[in-house]
Amino acid sequence: MPISLSVLVFRGDPVDSMEYCHAGIYLEYGDGKQSTMHIVGAPRVFHFEEEVERDLAKSDRLERQILVTTLHKSFSRAMIQGVCSKTRVKNDGSEWNCQHWVGDVLTELMKLEVLIKDREDIKCLMKEQKEIECRMKKQRKIEGPTSDQKKVECLTKEQREIECLPNGQVKLKCLTKEQRMEAIDRMTTAISEAKDEKHLCVTMSGWT
Secondary structure (H helix, E strand, O other): OOOOEEEEEOOOOOOHHHHHHHHEEEEEEOOOEEEEEEOOOOOOOEEEEOOOOOOHOOOOOOOOOEEEEEOOOOOOOHHHHHHHHHOOOOOOOOOOHHHHHHHHHHHHOOOOEEOOOOOHHHHHHOOOOOOOOHHHHHHHHHHHHHHHHHHHHHHHHHOOOOEEEOOOOOEEEEHHHHHHHHHHHHHHHHHHHHHHHOOOOOOOOOOO
């Protein structure tokens, strides 16, 4: 079953300010199964962790769940977990945090690729690609030249980067540049909007 990949943004702890907002990668596998991959700890002592027992999307401190993409069925949980666990945790500075880590993970996911060999699957991918390209052309024709990239991103966010190989196979990227950029923009917006006086608090139990 295809995996849905989202970014979770949580209100800050111990104080609900932008620098304390927590963020992580959230995967939904279907049949009620999910996991959250994030870094926990404090500046200079962060470490990677995968939470599978608790569904953090149901946390009282959740500010927003941002759907990034639904992955092709060829991408597995192990592949995504491998990218997340191997993404560098930068404990050499006090300014770096979980928000930066999420951005780095999304960058690494752009490098993750699979080879598609099934002919019917390839036909579906190519048909989808053509449909998206047609919608992009129509959108640009209607709007004309514009500096407002958001109007075009609504189409490009779901575009898959497909590379046709000489042997008839195709190489499919896990994540596109457009998808990463939109996810980062939406995460930044969620973090800025999470700062709200009604949420200000100091806790000892952690951000969940």
